[in-house]
Amino acid sequence: MTSDNKNIPHNYSPGLEGIIAGISDIAEIDPDHDALSYRGYPAHVLAEHATYLEVAYLLLNGKLPNRAELDSFSNELTQERNLSQQFLAFLKHIPQGANGMTSLSMAISCLAILDLDTQKNDRSSNLSKAKRLIAQSPAVVAALYRIGHGQKLIKPTSHLSHAANFLYMMTGKEPDPEIAKSFQSTMILYAEHGFNASTFTALVTASTLSDMHSAVVSALGTLKGPLHGGANEGAIETLLSIGDIKNVEPWLKETLKRKEKVMGFGHRIYRKQDSRAPLQKQMVERISKRVGDTKLFPLACKLEEAMKREKNLFPNVDYFSSVLYYLIGLPIEVYTPIFAMSRMAGWAAHIIEQHSANVLIRPDCHYSGDKKMKFVPIDER
Ligand SMILES: CC(C)(COP(=O)(O)OP(=O)(O)OC[C@H]1O[C@@H](n2cnc3c(N)ncnc32)[C@H](O)[C@@H]1OP(=O)(O)O)[C@@H](O)C(=O)NCCC(=O)NCCS
Structure with missing residues (x-):
């Protein structure tokens, strides 16, 4: 994509954010x-x-x-x-x-x-x-x-x-x-x-x-990508690599300094909280007690608290579900x-x-490349 932004139509929305598509x-x-x-x-x-x-x-x-x-x-x-x-x-x-x-x-x-x-x-x-x-x-x-x-x-x-x-x-x-x-x-x-x-x-x-x-x-x-469903594997790998509650703050500071995303946080549509996360969090707390784990849930809560403070971001559906799956012994893959x-x-x-009620989905894009180029035969380029 070239940087000619002059004639971009006013109704263009990067990533289709806010567009009603159906x-x-x-x-x-x-x-x-x-x-x-x-x-x-x-x-x-x-x-x-x-x-x-x-x-x-x-x-x-x-x-x-x-x-x-x-x-x-x-x-x-x-x-x-x-x-x-x-x-x-x-x-x-x-x-x-x-x-x-x-x-x-x-x-x-x-x-x-x-x-x-x-x-x-x-x-x-x-x-x-x-x-x-x-x-x-x-x-x-x-x-x-x-x-x-x-x-x-x-x-x-x-x-x-x-x-x-x-x-x-x-x-x-x-x-x-x-x-x-x-x-x-x-x-x-x-x-x-x-x-x-x-x-x-x-x-x-x-x-x-x-x-x-x-x-x-x-x-x-599409689901496989880390910005979508792949985030649940990314979230638990993050928590396991942090390892201990005392590492949360320094780990987050370094990660945000590198401008990296923390898997399992943020959402395109929800702005204050992911409606699915509170119930998941309650379930994880209950299951932690049931399986006798005292480490992972407090660690996950600490990262949640730090992300809220540092980025005003909240856990999405992939965060606590990944913790639950780990606690019940499911393999990350x-x-x-x-x-x-x-x-x-x-x-x-x-x-x-x-x-x-089918209608072909076929959006348009704004062309931002070169125009009116003169063709030069291959041996003359
Ligand atoms: C879900 C997600 C893709 C939504 O993205 P979006 O609406 O396009 O928002 P953006 O990716 O443009 O993020 C907006 C800002 O918040 C920051 N941000 C968003 N999610 C973040 C995260 N998880 N960790 C750190 N920063 C984050 C971005 O870096 C960006 O900051 P900037 O404006 O300073 O550049 C995004 O929150 C994300 O990548 N989350 C991590 C992956 C994830 O958990 N996906 C599962 C979604 S259910």
Whole structure:
């Protein structure tokens, strides 16, 4: 980009900040009140009182399910947790040490090849694919991790909830119910967030009338970045590298002097606090006591306090979720994939909404390069 700023149109907004790029019935972020709701229900209330599958149903269908509807939805998804041998054989070819998000993208592309409905974008096919993707993605994340570490695969179990079954597939042990509930709450808080970067990417792909799996693969590439979903891995790595509460102040001073960003802080839309963080913080405090950790939560609170004082910045959704995942023993490399499998319901709901009233998303840009150049043949340059 050259520096000719003279004729930049007045409606240009770097990073599309403040631009309304669509109309949606799915989530509302109210930055004036630091509030987030899914289909009109406060997200933090859903995170405390609903299950992940109730929320997925709500996001996909626009209403909370009654008992019979939830039972039928859960039964369908529980059956879809089983990954085919053909698919698992493919996963076994991914080299050890591959990045978790890159592997997940490849795995979703492979599911697209095996899904008979891949090329169909009508509402009913999209809903079926959404259910399969929501059910399959936790099984894929767990399988990729275990294959990548030379561990035997754990078959899904039908008597555990969507969230608890993921923890079981990761470890082979049935999780403590309180830990499973807190983990489920983080999944609900990750499930949807309007036109965030990965959802918007998915919509650009869907708007070309490409299919749901392709849109999800596009979203995965965007979520991987450290300014988006990658921040949860960055946040815990930061806390571990600080190591001790007494190192927080000198570490932060040096980091800010170098003008580096602190992962897990700040947000494009929220200005005073991320509406999802207070509940996450409460859960982390509770789980710290439960697992007997006395170090990480106070360290995280100290950095929170110092960031508020130095930069007036607050923790976002990725900060305390990363602490929770660490406390419950999840390996860091699956934190961003966990964000992805949680956001699957939100991505799918938006892709369905886009396909139901499609308009190609194709913005314009202001040209700032050279003009009226005279072509010189190659041998005369
Ligand atoms: C989320 C984020 C990309 C929002 O960015 P944005 O609205 O485009 O705001 P900017 O990146 O332009 O930041 C504005 C200012 O705040 C500072 N800032 C923002 N987030 C910061 C952070 N996490 N650490 C340190 N400084 C930060 C920027 O350096 C910039 O300062 P400057 O004006 O002196 O240059 C940004 O806060 C960030 O990079 N956070 C860390 C990554 C993260 O946690 N991402 C997950 C988001 S849910």
